[in-house]
Amino acid sequence: MKNFAITGVGGYIAPRHLQAIKDTGNNLIAALDINDSVGILDRYFPDTSFFTEFERFERHLEHLKRINHHEKVDYISICTPNFLHDSHIRLALRIGADAICEKPLVLNPWNLDVLEDIEKETGKRIYTILQLRVHPSLIRLKEKIKNEINQDKNKKYNVTLDYITARGKWYDFSWKGITEKSGGIATNIGIHLFDLLIWLFGMPVHSQVILNEKRAMRGELELEHAFVKWFLSINYSDLPLEVKSKQSTYRSIKIEGEEIEFTEGFTELHTEVYRRILNNEAGFNIPDARPSIELVYRIRNNIKF
Numbered sequence: 001m002k003n004f005a006i007t008g009v010g011g012y013i014a015p016r017h018l019q020a021i022k023d024t025g026n027n028l029i030a031a032l033d034i035n036d037s038v039g040i041l042d043r044y045f046p047d048t049s050f051f052t053e054f055e056r057f058e059r060h061l062e063h064l065k066r067i068n069h070h071e072k073v074d075y076i077s078i079c080t081p082n083f084l085h086d087s088h089i090r091l092a093l094r095i096g097a098d099a100i101c102e103k104p105l106v107l108n109p110w111n112l113d114v115l116e117d118i119e120k121e122t123g124k125r126i127y128t129i130l131q132l133r134v135h136p137s138l139i140r141l142k143e144k145i146k147n148e149i150n151q152d153k154n155k156k157y158n159v160t161l162d163y164i165t166a167r168g169k170w171y172d173f174s175w176k177g178i179t180e181k182s183g184g185i186a187t188n189i190g191i192h193l194f195d196l197l198i199w200l201f202g203m204p205v206h207s208q209v210i211l212n213e214k215r216a217m218r219g220e221l222e223l224e225h226a227f228v229k230w231f232l233s234i235n236y237s238d239l240p241l242e243v244k245s246k247q248s249t250y251r252s253i254k255i256e257g258e259e260i261e262f263t264e265g266f267t268e269l270h271t272e273v274y275r276r277i278l279n280n281e282a283g284f285n286i287p288d289a290r291p292s293i294e295l296v297y298r299i300r301n302n303i304k305f
Contacts, residue, residue, distance in 0.1 A: 002074040003026070005032075005057075006028060006077040011033070014079040019044070020271040021045075022044050023271045024271065029049060029064070033052065062095060078102060079102050083180065086106045086107075089115060094122070096122070096124065099125075102128070103129060103191050104128075130284045134272045135262055135269060138196065138200075141200065149225055158226070159227065160253070160254045161193060162231045165234060165251075166239060172214070179300065185232050191292050195291075198291050201224060201228075206221070207219065207299060208221075216234070
């Protein structure tokens with residue numbers, strides 16, 4: 001049994017991490033969130049020490065490291081807003097724990113260089129959650145694409161990506177609506193899909209942003225083995241007409257006009273990523289995360305290449 005702490009336990013994504021910690025047979029001993037609406041802990045780890053102030057949380061973890069070694073934290077799961085990830089990863093490594101951080105690890109690529117240096121200095125590891133890479137149907141798709149590319153090294157697929165997830169006015173006034181804190185929608189809602197495309201079709205070759213608004217973006221992306229037209233939006237008005245009456249999210253990836261179905265099977269993906277990390281089975285690290293972080297940085301800043 002490993003000891004975990006978690007930051008951002010009151011957030012949207014935290015329950016998936018709580019479930020993963022529980023499902024892998026481990027213990028949560030400390031949790032942090034600036035908000036105290038964290039009754040979710042009762043469902044998973046009711047005895048967890050809870051903090052609303054980072055300084056007291058940090059002091060508690062330091063105390064466990066130095067005084068109470070049997071409760072020393074082995075991992076910190078990081079579910080806080082994007083702009084805090086870098087700081088909380090550094091905390092994990094500083095107290096002798098590995099970090100398991102939600103996407104994106106950082107907002108700016110150069111921060112990855114420093115984190116790699118800290119990994120070397122401390123001997124601890126930084127993991128990220130790239131859960132689409134463990135989705136069974138997408139693993140099969142990757143194998144199919146790999147086999148086709150092996151037969152034709154110059155093959156280029158035509159791909160369209162549309163991801164629309166309606167968000168109300170609150171979004172613009174939260175940290176998610178502040179580009180300096182979230183990285184904008186290309187980062188906040190798009191990075192896991194850009195990572196998926198790079199994983200499937202290879203490294204970026206060329207990128208151009210056609211529409212760059214706060215709530216919607218459109219662009220063209222060339223990868224080693226694909227030409228991609230992509231569209232991201234948080235506007236309800238951009239949802240297809242047939243979807244509006246049923247749901248507030250529309251996700252579509254088409255390869256050569258054929259829809260890729262991966263809407264099912266999402267509930268256990270975080271647990272599978274945790275299982276791989278804990279069993280030393282190909283957890284995702286900085287080199288895995290770097291290409292998509294570099295890409296969305298260029299998209300965010302409209303840097304053509």
